[in-house]
Amino acid sequence: MSILIGRDTRLVVQGITGREGEFHARQMLEYGTRIVAGVTPGKGGLHALDNRVPVFDTMVEAVRETGANTSCIFVPAAAAPDAVLEAVGAGIGTVFCITEGIPALDMLPVVELVRQAGSRLVGPNCPGATSPGRAKVGIIPGSIHREGSVGVVSRSGTLTYEAVQAMTDAGIGQSTCIGIGGDPIVGTAFLDVLQLFAADPETEAIVLIGEIGGGAEEEAAAWAADHLRGVPLAAFVAGRTAPEGRRMGHAGAIISGGRGTAAEKVAALEAAGFRVASSPTELPALLRTAGYRG
Amino acid sequence: MKLHEADAKMLLVAQGLPVPPWAVARTPEEAGEAAAKFMAEGTRRVVVKAQVLVGGRGKAGGVKLAGTPAEAEEVAGRILGMDIKGSLVRKVLVGPAAMIVREYYLGAILDRASRRIVMMASAEGGVEIEEVARVTPAAIHRVAAHPFLGLHDYQARELAFAVGLGGPHLREFVRIARGLIALMAANDADLVEVNPLAVVREPGPEGHVERLACLDAKITLDDSALPRHPELERLRDLDEEDPADAEARHYDISFIHLDGTIGCMVNGAGLAMTTMDLVKQAGGEPANFLDIGGGAKADRVAAAMRLILGDPKVEAILVNIFGGITRGDEVARGLIEARNRQERDVPMVVRIVGTNAAEAARLLHEASFETAATLDEAAGKAVAAARRAAGGAR
Numbered sequence: 001m002s003i004l005i006g007r008d009t010r011l012v013v014q015g016i017t018g019r020e021g022e023f024h025a026r027q028m029l030e031y032g033t034r035i036v037a038g039v040t041p042g043k044g045g046l047h048a049l050d051n052r053v054p055v056f057d058t059m060v061e062a063v064r065e066t067g068a069n070t071s072c073i074f075v076p077a078a079a080a081p082d083a084v085l086e087a088v089g090a091g092i093g094t095v096f097c098i099t100e101g102i103p104a105l106d107m108l109p110v111v112e113l114v115r116q117a118g119s120r121l122v123g124p125n126c127p128g129a130t131s132p133g134r135a136k137v138g139i140i141p142g143s144i145h146r147e148g149s150v151g152v153v154s155r156s157g158t159l160t161y162e163a164v165q166a167m168t169d170a171g172i173g174q175s176t177c178i179g180i181g182g183d184p185i186v187g188t189a190f191l192d193v194l195q196l197f198a199a200d201p202e203t204e205a206i207v208l209i210g211e212i213g214g215g216a217e218e219e220a221a222a223w224a225a226d227h228l229r230g231v232p233l234a235a236f237v238a239g240r241t242a243p244e245g246r247r248m249g250h251a252g253a254i255i256s257g258g259r260g261t262a263a264e265k266v267a268a269l270e271a272a273g274f275r276v277a278s279s280p281t282e283l284p285a286l287l288r289t290a291g292y293r294g
Numbered sequence: 295m296k297l298h299e300a301d302a303k304m305l306l307v308a309q310g311l312p313v314p315p316w317a318v319a320r321t322p323e324e325a326g327e328a329a330a331k332f333m334a335e336g337t338r339r340v341v342v343k344a345q346v347l348v349g350g351r352g353k354a355g356g357v358k359l360a361g362t363p364a365e366a367e368e369v370a371g372r373i374l375g376m377d378i379k380g381s382l383v384r385k386v387l388v389g390p391a392a393m394i395v396r397e398y399y400l401g402a403i404l405d406r407a408s409r410r411i412v413m414m415a416s417a418e419g420g421v422e423i424e425e426v427a428r429v430t431p432a433a434i435h436r437v438a439a440h441p442f443l444g445l446h447d448y449q450a451r452e453l454a455f456a457v458g459l460g461g462p463h464l465r466e467f468v469r470i471a472r473g474l475i476a477l478m479a480a481n482d483a484d485l486v487e488v489n490p491l492a493v494v495r496e497p498g499p500e501g502h503v504e505r506l507a508c509l510d511a512k513i514t515l516d517d518s519a520l521p522r523h524p525e526l527e528r529l530r531d532l533d534e535e536d537p538a539d540a541e542a543r544h545y546d547i548s549f550i551h552l553d554g555t556i557g558c559m560v561n562g563a564g565l566a567m568t569t570m571d572l573v574k575q576a577g578g579e580p581a582n583f584l585d586i587g588g589g590a591k592a593d594r595v596a597a598a599m600r601l602i603l604g605d606p607k608v609e610a611i612l613v614n615i616f617g618g619i620t621r622g623d624e625v626a627r628g629l630i631e632a633r634n635r636q637e638r639d640v641p642m643v644v645r646i647v648g649t650n651a652a653e654a655a656r657l658l659h660e661a662s663f664e665t666a667a668t669l670d671e672a673a674g675k676a677v678a679a680a681r682r683a684a685g686g687a688r
Contacts, residue, residue, distance in 0.1 A: 023619075077518070078522075101518045102518060103482050103516050103518045103519035103522070104404055104482075104484060104516050104518065104519075105404070105411075105478070105479060105482055105484075105516065105519070106519075107409075108404075108409060108410065108411070108441045109441045109442050111409050111441075112409070112441040112442070127618075139588075139618060139619060140618070141617075141618045141648060141649065144648075154564070155564065156562065156563065156564025156565065157562050157564065157565075157588075157618070158560075158561055158562030158564065158565040158616040158618060159562060159564030159565040159567075159568050160564070161616045161618060161648065162565060162568070162616055162669065165616075165647070182563060182564070184404060184406045184484070185404070185406060185409055209564070211563075211564050211567060212567070214406045214407070215406070215407055216406070216407070219407065236568075238564045238565075238567040238568045238571065239567040239571070240571045240574070241552075241567075241570045241571050241573075241574045241580060242567055242570070242583070243550070243552065246550050246583075247517065248548075248550065248563055248566070248567055248583055249548040249562075249563025249564075249566060249567075249583070249585040250563040250564070251516070251517065251518055252406070253563060253564075253567070257424040257427075258424065262571075278571075278575060279568075279572055279575070279669065279670050280568065280669070281668060281669065281670055
């Protein structure tokens with residue numbers, strides 16, 4: 001098994017006829033993801049990706065005609081909150097929003113509506129997820145993965161690739177690798193993903209990649225301390241040298257009022273049993289030290 | 295984006311909230327004139343406040359009272375030109391000094407954990423709220439605004455009663471609390487603070503009256519929403535900004551200038567922070583945070599190089615690219631072009647992996663760039679190169 005995406009994923013790509021949407025949909029298809037539909041309002045009836053994927057005007061139609069259960073959003077920031085709501089309204093259970101730069105206040109009612117609908121939103125401003133050998137949704141390069149049993153969760157994009165590549169090079173494969181996004185308001189937090197990994201029989205160890213800002217790492221650590229004893233845990237936190245009060249690229253990566261520092265997060269994670277790496281390349285060795293034998 | 299007090303107060307006034315009058319002065323003379331005007335209207339004393347985007351102005355001596363226009367001019371002369379935590383004071387706010395009966399704190403923030411706007415109130419006003427949170431956390435009262443309906447009146451009343459404003463000021467407190475929430479929504483603010491919110495005594499036709507007034511205001515805006523608020527973008531204080539910041543914005547590069555000697559060019563925010571951390575670990579100091587973003591092409595790479603080299607302290611450059619959307623060969627071409635055009639010869643260590651890395655490696659090899667296979671190796675090499683460069687210069 002894996003979490004969030006797998007062999008039963010039937011993906012619809014929202015914004016499939018856009019430049020980004022088409023490029024990444026092609027990569028996902030080549031990886032083996034089952035893309036059953038695309039949606040671009042006004043382009044219904046066309047076929048995308050060399051005629052392999054039917055395009056619909058609305059999500060309701062796409063779901064009715066193809067049985068899609070997961071969506072991946074590549075539409076611009078101004079239209080993305082609406083795209084999330086359209087997906088959830090059509091009954092999609094898992095929505096990945098890749099779009100970056102959505103105003104945070106726009107997301108507050110959206111995450112609440114998603115929650116009330118019983119669906120799950122990953123992102124926005126996230127790279128998506130890969131369950132190696134099964135499916136890839138989003139923009140994570142497929143080549144960095146190896147099938148295995150370590151669950152990886154991160155707030156970052158390229159930093160995740162770095163860590164996953166290091167694991168793959170060391171012969172350590174992943175069950176699912178998921179980027180939850182670098183915005184202050186995201187649909188899925190570290191804690192949610194740890195709970196999913198804990199319930200997944202194929203995930204035997206967990207790597208958490210955090211960064212400065214907010215308290216999501218601490219919240220996850222507190223839960224892990226009580227529920228993940230005996231599970232090999234490793235972590236990395238970016239931003240030990242970040243100055244206070246400056247937004248470090250990601251909207252959510254900011255130390256404010258002395259809170260959200262890397263030092264606080266490292267301390268909380270270590271107290272919860274995570275081995276915390278000082279470089280992402282150390283993660284494979286730390287997993288072994290933590291008792292991972294896969 | 296942080297707003298100056300005067301601009302923040304303007305947004306409060308736009309919501310109909312009670313803010314005493316003020317004027318902004320850029321010279322001591324202007325401050326004196328503003329004081330004279332307020333005093334002609336019956337004000338006995340004015341307050342002169344440094345307009346900088348950092349906190350702790352009062353402690354730094356950036357807030358002073360004056361009893362005459364001449365005195366206002368004199369204190370403004372002392373405050374203008376002051377350095378407050380690295381910010382040069384270029385303007386001051388002048389306004390009537392309030393007769394303060396009691397100070398409170400009222401603020402609202404975008405709270406990540408609860409995914410709500412959380413409003414906070416405290417009877418411990420006029421001091422830094424972070425300090426209150428640390429020393430007496432129970433003195434801060436919180437309510438969460440509903441994501442669809444906003445702040446309910448009863449929630450504002452709960453806060454009012456909790457801080458002891460349940461008496462004659464109750465209705466006005468509720469109006470102010472709701473106004474702050476409305477202000478956030480109208481302007482895409484992620485933080486708004488009125489500290490102090492004060493009960494002030496003012497002369498009235500039938501003796502003194504007491505009422506609530508917003509005596510200071512702090513607002514930060516969500517950068518992601520600025521494109522839809524051009525009128526707020528115009529409030530950006532270009533004087534307080536590093537000129538490099540404007541160029542970075544133009545090219546869609548995230549750039550933050552720091553104090554070290556190793557310039558960093560990276561794709562992705564998390565990886566950029568990690569690269570800085572590893573430079574530090576290898577014994578160096580990063581000169582900047584720089585994320586060239588996804589899918590960067592040669593022109594953006596060249597702009598990033600200019601930003602880095604614009605800092606005279608930079609003695610070596612570390613380029614770290616993990617290609618996903620970004621193609622390694624594009625970055626390599628950009629680097630080669632940029633190096634051919636750059637005026638200053640600074641040693642560079644390049645590490646490119648991921649998409650089209652083999653082609654990138656070939657190009658870099660032909661152009662005799664120093665390369666590295668891993669991030670740790672690249673950081674070590676860059677620190678060593680900076681040391682050699684510094685040694686050679688001496």
